[in-house]
Amino acid sequence: MQRIAIVSEHASPLAPAGGVDSGGQNIYVANVARQLAARGYRVDVYTRLDSPSQPPVIDWGENVRVIHVPAGPARYLPKEELLPLMGAFGRFLEDCFEVAEEPYDLIHANFFMSAMASMPVARRFGIPLAVTFHALGRVRRRHQARADRFPDSRFAIEEEIVRRADCLIAECPQDRRDLIELYGADPARISMVPCGFDGEEMAPMDRREARRLVGWPDDAFYLLQLGRMVPRKGIDNVIRALARLRFHHHVDARLCVVGGNIARPTDQDVPELLRLREIAREEGVPDRVEFTGRRGRTQLRRYYCAADVFVSTPWYEPFGITPVEAMACATPVVGADTGGIRYSVADGETGFLVPPRDPDRLAEKLAVLARDPELARRMGQAGVRRANRLFTWREVGEELAEVFEVLIRRRPRLSGPRVPLSYDLPLARAAREAAETTKD
Template sequence: MRRVAIVSEHASPIAQAGSVDSGGQNVYVAQVARQLAAQGYAVDVFTRLDNAQLPRELEWGKGLRIIHVPAGPARYLPKEDMLPYMDQFGEFMLGYFGKCSHSYDLIHANFFMSAMAALPVARQFGIPLAVTFHALGRVRRQHQAEADKFPDSRFEIEDGIVRSADRIIAECPQDRRDLIELYGADPDHISMVPCGFDPQEMWPMEREPVRASLGWDPNAFYILQLGRMVPRKGVDNVIRGLSRLRKQYSVDARLCIVGGNTTAPSEESTPELARLKSIAREEGVLDFVEFTGRRGRSQLRRYYCASDVFATTPWYEPFGITPVEAMACARPVVGSDTGGIRYTVVDGVTGFLVPPKDPDALAERLARLALDRGLSARMGKAGAQRADQLFSWRCVGTQLANVFEGLYESSMAPVPARHWGAETRLTA
């Protein structure tokens, strides 16, 4: 039996997705761990201890464990504040690997800090290291400028990881290009494996009954925005698009925004909420915007299926799981022409791609769907077919397992595939 260590310093698979630092990476880590376990791997997920009440080791299912790593205070920390504790994270892993009764065949690090902590462990014990970045510092800085709270040292750390990792997992073609063009990654050491959706969670439902269960107007045109409530997600742009859709195209449109730090959001618990409500008020659409707060995974399908269209217009998006989930629920997607959304959404077939920060373009595409329900239905059906063919977590797990098996076999070869220098520790 192969044993894999998945490292995800800030994104625990048991965290509630939808808050400021809990989102797609949490879902990714949870699903990849489950899929590998289902294929017969023994999987340990190493994640930072952020609650003193959590056990050091948690049996999470057959072949699945979560190891809570003491690194910094045992409470929530923004991921931007975790960098000083990554040496501590790595030292714990070194000790754990050295003392445990079993050996690991591969380490899969998620995010640059996880790779930073895991690299010395991989080299000391001769274990292949695969890295999924989920977001790249230079890309983030391009789009967020001074709002990016990570230090410049992140760039040098990522450069070292790109040079040293045995395999880099790119999530979409744009991610692969960025790794090559911005980091000088060797194309031969990159494998592209996307994110996915769970067919047991997401599938089409009849709109009318589920809309009634949410208390939505049966005749209105509903736009859904779902995800973390942070500025880069472009929720403000969707609000402005709603305003133009109502005023310029006379569409009786409503917007439901799912996300936030709590199930009953307040401006205190979710700071971004105050800004978004102010924008909705200025645009004259506050009465047509519903801020539902965070919802559990089991509830999300109802929101996707009750809506007419899913809209997501982030400034940038390394991949974006929510558009795939919306497609799996047979809903057309209008999304930013950037990153992973450019890969998952086929413009004019499964939805539309629009420039970020362009509410006029967004409103025009939404109006097309609102005024042509046949087009909307065709796009929804095409999206469901594309999701089923390319983006199920089972398919993702199989692709990753193939990559990992190739790495393991290469590591067993008499001649190492790559030469590593003596120094493998990366510092902030």
């Protein structure tokens, strides 16, 4: 039985989605691990120990273990503070690989820091390394500017990973283009495999029943925004569009925002919430915006199915799982024409694409759906077909397994010399710079 090590330094498959650093990558890692295990692989997921109550190893399911890596203090740290800890993370990987009774056949690193920690181990033991970045530093910096708290050394690390990894997994066509145009990636070493949804979790249900379950009235036009409570998700843009939809297009619309670290957030718990409430007051819709906080995965289907339209207009989005989940629930999607949303949402077929940060255009498209329920229904049904054709986790697992099998078969040719575990060249410089920046 072949063994795969999935490395995800900050995004544990055990963490509930919705927190500041807990979202799509956590869901991705969890489902990829399950799908690979279902195909006969033995999977170990390595993620950082961020709580003293976590056991070293958890048997998480048949053929899946979660291994907690002691790197830094056993408490939550923002991912922007983890870069100096990747040396310790990598040394722990080396120790585990050294004593393993059976060798690993492949490493799948998720995020640039996981790849940084995995690269020396992969080269020392001659193991193929596949990398899913989930977000690229140069793209993040372009959109977040000063709000991006990662050091510039991230760019050099990513360049070295792109140059040395055996395979780069792009999640959408834009991700592939960014790897080639911004990092000089070899197109022959890029495989495009998207994110997915769980068909057992997300499927259509009767809207009236869904609204009864979430406590919404039947007669209002409901928008749903679901995701992490961070500025780049563009929730402020949706609130402004809601105001225009009500006052300019005369639609009795309401907005429900699901997401956050806790079930009943306050302004003190979530700083972003205070800013969003103030925007709602400025726009004259404070009583038409509901912030529900985090909801469990089993509850999300009700919200997707209860909504008339799902809205997601982030500044940028490497992929974006929530639009796919909404499509799977037969809800039309109006999304930002950026990144993975541009790929998952078929403009004019399963919903509409609009520019980010343009509440007027967003309100116009929402008004079209509010005034034409039959069009909305057709788009919802088209979304179900598209989601089930292209974006199930089963399909994702099959595609990744095909990519990994090619890498494993080519292993003798890919294997590099056994070298000491060190962060040389750009990786060493970047790690030192990050440590110095943290001290300052």
